[in-house]
Amino acid sequence: MNDAATIAPAPQHLRALARANEVRLARAELKRRVSDGEVNAAEVIRDNPWEAASMTIAELLCAQRRWGSTRVRKFLSCIPMSETKTVGTMTDRQREAVAALLEDGAGAEVLRAAQPVFAPAFA
Numbered sequence: 001m002n003d004a005a006t007i008a009p010a011p012q013h014l015r016a017l018a019r020a021n022e023v024r025l026a027r028a029e030l031k032r033r034v035s036d037g038e039v040n041a042a043e044v045i046r047d048n049p050w051e052a053a054s055m056t057i058a059e060l061l062c063a064q065r066r067w068g069s070t071r072v073r074k075f076l077s078c079i080p081m082s083e084t085k086t087v088g089t090m091t092d093r094q095r096e097a098v099a100a101l102l103e104d105g106a107g108a109e110v111l112r113a114a115q116p117v118f119a120p121a122f123a
Helices: 012-036 041-047 057-062 069-077 092-104 106-114
Strands: none
Touching: 012 041, 012 057, 041 057, 041 092, 057 069
16 A cells, blocks of 8 residues: 555635735735736836736726726727737737827827817806
8 A cells, every 4th residue: 555645735716716816915915006007007018017918997997197987988989809809818909009109198199189069168
């Protein structure tokens, strides 16, 4: 008989929970760094780190200061891209388009053009 005892690995559901927690913490840290301005969202989109691969583009863009769901929706409408598209499944062309708009400040111009101009009713 075999006298050497083997240690069974942890059950699969415990390993899955540990991995999910690891990814969740890494994504939270990445969003914190984007919010603080340590990392640019355009860099994250171009580099595609493992923690951002399963993150939606809307979630990443919302992590930036002063970006909410309305601004993200208007920004992505000029590229025809879904808010639920994950960073890891973006094509190279999509990555370059989003990163270029974020870096050039053209995104701000697109957002300004998309905002309605309100004229006073009494003039």
